[in-house]
Amino acid sequence: MNKDGHVLNGALLAVGLGLILSVDPTSGLIVGGQSGEITADAVLTLGSDVAGSIAALSLPVILGALFPDVDTAFGRHRKTLHNLPVLGIFLVFPYFFGNLQFVWIGVATHYVLDIVGSKRGIALWYPLSSSEYGFPTGVTTSSDWATRVTVVVTALELFVLFLVHNYLVALDTPLSEATTLLGALVGI
Numbered sequence: 001m002n003k004d005g006h007v008l009n010g011a012l013l014a015v016g017l018g019l020i021l022s023v024d025p026t027s028g029l030i031v032g033g034q035s036g037e038i039t040a041d042a043v044l045t046l047g048s049d050v051a052g053s054i055a056a057l058s059l060p061v062i063l064g065a066l067f068p069d070v071d072t073a074f075g076r077h078r079k080t081l082h083n084l085p086v087l088g089i090f091l092v093f094p095y096f097f098g099n100l101q102f103v104w105i106g107v108a109t110h111y112v113l114d115i116v117g118s119k120r121g122i123a124l125w126y127p128l129s130s131s132e133y134g135f136p137t138g139v140t141t142s143s144d145w146a147t148r149v150t151v152v153v154t155a156l157e158l159f160v161l162f163l164v165h166n167y168l169v170a171l172d173t174p175l176s177e178a179t180t181l182l183g184a185l186v187g188i
């Protein structure tokens with residue numbers, strides 16, 4: 001996918017994630033007051049929560065979505081910064097250093113878009129292996145279909161993230177809790 005596609009994907013993802021993180025589906029979309037009726041206050045609170053989440057997510061997610069293609073300038077494109085070890089670094093970095101939270105989401109979505117949405121795959125296991133993996137669903141980055149494919153892939157990603165956030169693990173788990181969780185997982 002080209003740069004425009006990655007920016008569009010990152011921006012749409014930040015907006016969708018802002019909604020996912022702010023809306024609790026079990027309590028209905030907008031619940032306010034003691035009897036659960038819709039109140040102006042509830043709408044305003046929800047609106048500012050959603051806007052706050054989108055603002056907090058946009059920059060890290062879009063930066064993350066642009067980062068892997070830095071390897072067009074050095075190293076080997078679709079290999080040096082398009083692999084799981086690089087994603088792993090972005091995933092654990094926040095737990096050790098307390099910043100760069102959410103950048104991994106941008107990096108991960110870049111990989112998904114390159115694998116599912118473009119003709120050429122990416123070298124997921126680089127530097128262990130240079131083989132590139134991609135789905136036959138891809139279109140060329142210059143194709144008229146590129147934008148439509150980007151939007152469809154983003155919608156599917158948001159659906160998966162919605163399920164993960166609500167049924168598996170909260171995507172905005174506080175760093176301190178996540179560190180404990182990670183510690184328990186790796187046994188430290």
Ligand SMILES: [Zn+2]
Pocket residue numbers: 001068069078082110114
């Ligand atoms: Zn790429």
